[in-house]
Amino acid sequence: MTREPMALAYVGLAQFIPMLLLLMPAGDLIDRYNRKVILMISWGVQAFCGTILFVFSALKLQDLRLIYAALMLYGCARAFTGPALQSLLPQIVPRDQLPSAIATNSVIMRCSTVGGPLIGGYLYWLGGAELTYSVCVAAFIAGILFLAPVATPFAGKPVELGSSAWGRFTAGIAFIRSRPIILGTISLDLFAVLLGGVVALLPIYAHEVLNLGPQGLGMLRASMSLGELGVGIYLSMRPLQRNVGMTMFIAVGLFGVANLVFALSTLFWLSCLALLVAGAADMVSVFIRSALVQFSTPDNMRGRVNAVNMLFIGSSNELGEFRAGTSASLVGAIPAAIMGGVCTLGVVGAWMTGFKSLRQVDRFADASPPDVLQAQPVKS
Numbered sequence: 578m579t580r581e582p583m584a585l586a587y588v589g590l591a592q593f594i595p596m597l598l599l600l601m602p603a604g605d606l607i608d609r610y611n612r613k614v615i616l617m618i619s620w621g622v623q624a625f626c627g628t629i630l631f632v633f634s635a636l637k638l639q640d641l642r643l644i645y646a647a648l649m650l651y652g653c654a655r656a657f658t659g660p661a662l663q664s665l666l667p668q669i670v671p672r673d674q675l676p677s678a679i680a681t682n683s684v685i686m687r688c689s690t691v692g693g694p695l696i697g698g699y700l701y702w703l704g705g706a707e708l709t710y711s712v713c714v715a716a717f718i719a720g721i722l723f724l725a726p727v728a729t730p731f732a733g734k735p736v737e738l739g740s741s742a743w744g745r746f747t748a749g750i751a752f753i754r755s756r757p758i759i760l761g762t763i764s765l766d767l768f769a770v771l772l773g774g775v776v777a778l779l780p781i782y783a784h785e786v787l788n789l790g791p792q793g794l795g796m797l798r799a800s801m802s803l804g805e806l807g808v809g810i811y812l813s814m815r816p817l818q819r820n821v822g823m824t825m826f827i828a829v830g831l832f833g834v835a836n837l838v839f840a841l842s843t844l845f846w847l848s849c850l851a852l853l854v855a856g857a858a859d860m861v862s863v864f865i866r867s868a869l870v871q872f873s874t875p876d877n878m879r880g881r882v883n884a885v886n887m888l889f890i891g892s893s894n895e896l897g898e899f900r901a902g903t904s905a906s907l908v909g910a911i912p913a914a915i916m917g918g919v920c921t922l923g924v925v926g927a928w929m930t931g932f933k934s935l936r937q938v939d940r941f942a943d944a945s946p947p948d949v950l951q952a953q954p955v956k957s
Contacts, residue, residue, distance in 0.1 A: 608878065666682065757935060761932030808860040831858040836917060901913060
């Protein structure tokens with residue numbers, strides 16, 4: 578519309594800041610009220626935002642303030658979507674099938690992340706912005722219709738409704754701090770991705786190190802996604818059963834080693850292989866982290882804990898790209914990538930020493946807290 582790069586930057590900012598600010602209040606509400614209803618409302622708000630953007634496009638309205646306002650409302654709704662969806666999963670899936678469901682959910686989310694922009698681009702080419710927004714709105718409405726008949730019993734002690742919002746927030750933080758398995762799991766992923774991620778450096782490597790064009794850069798990106806999807810599909814069919822704590826440390830360590838190989842590689846095939854291994858290791862880590870958080874958290878705390886988890890994930894991705902870009906501008910892309918891989922291995926060593934209980938987890942069920950109470954209805 579404006580052909581200004583900063584306009585695109587503000588698009589991301591308009592969605593990210595509201596989501597960042599509302600994640601913790603959203604987690605509190607998700608623990609107090611019916612999660613299915615909250616998720617349906619958030620999808621409805623996102624469908625409304627898509628409708629607004631459809632109308633703006635159809636009427637040729639180009640007021641950026643209105644567009645950013647719609648995107649900010651969309652970001653507010655997204656703050657509820659992630660924690661509600663993650664907290665809802667254990668309520669509708671039998672406990673013995675939860676690892677497979679988590680792996681399947683991770684694969685679907687990754688496919689959506691990779692395939693969404695491709696489908697959106699094709700729809701835009703096929704019918705312009707109006708068709709793209711229409712399909713988005715239809716997808717949200719379909720999600721609401723499919724979710725509506727699903728029974729969602731509440732499986733934990735109701736949150737004390739008389740307590741203050743700040744008290745409930747601090748109770749959630751205190752719970753995470755008191756559970757080394759949860760704290761170690763989400764913080765390990767945070768610092769590993771924050772310090773070791775190389776995704777932001779791929780364009781620099783493709784152009785300056787490997788002498789590749791746009792197609793080569795696309796293959797580098799596809800290599801990591803292929804590793805993630807392949808392992809995710811395998812885990813959805815044969816989920817990990819034993820030595821889950823140690824396996825997570827091995828996966829994060831392998832992620833760091835693969836990034837080191839990529840950092841030092843000047844061969845295209847070796848770089849693709851390293852990224853494929855990094856993607857596969859990252860998916861193992863994501864799967865174990867998601868399962869451990871779900872198994873370690875009583876149902877009445879899942880909203881707040883998953884909100885913190887989503888906050889850590891968002892922060893690691895956004896700040897990780899900033900860290901990589903800043904380091905590359907200061908010392909160069911290759912030293913920045915090397916430092917990232919070394920730091921990841923350092924984090925693994927430090928966390929193995931500092932979180933022994935996480936390292937010693939054998940089965941996912943071993944992480945279940947003793948104070949998970951029996952199912953009872955939630956306020957709707």
